[in-house]
Amino acid sequence: MFKYQTKCDEIKLLMSSQIKFENHDNAEVEHQRKVKLTDLLDRLNAEKKRERNSNIALSVAAVSAVTVFGIILSL
Numbered sequence: 001m002f003k004y005q006t007k008c009d010e011i012k013l014l015m016s017s018q019i020k021f022e023n024h025d026n027a028e029v030e031h032q033r034k035v036k037l038t039d040l041l042d043r044l045n046a047e048k049k050r051e052r053n054s055n056i057a058l059s060v061a062a063v064s065a066v067t068v069f070g071i072i073l074s075l
Helices: 027-033 037-074
Strands: 002-005 010-013 019-022
Antiparallel strands (some): 010 019
């Protein structure tokens, strides 16, 4: 692991060429760290809704496939 010291940050370069920043003195970064609980709950509900919709679509596709396969076998 390599370390380079700059004015504001300590940058660590990892072997996987990922860069991690530590000790940020930037006010914008501090502002981004504050997350409202309502925003998190909205994201959680949106993710649940997307997952539920994808599960419904997958279930409909599976039932349709079984139905078509049953019709083909009955002919």
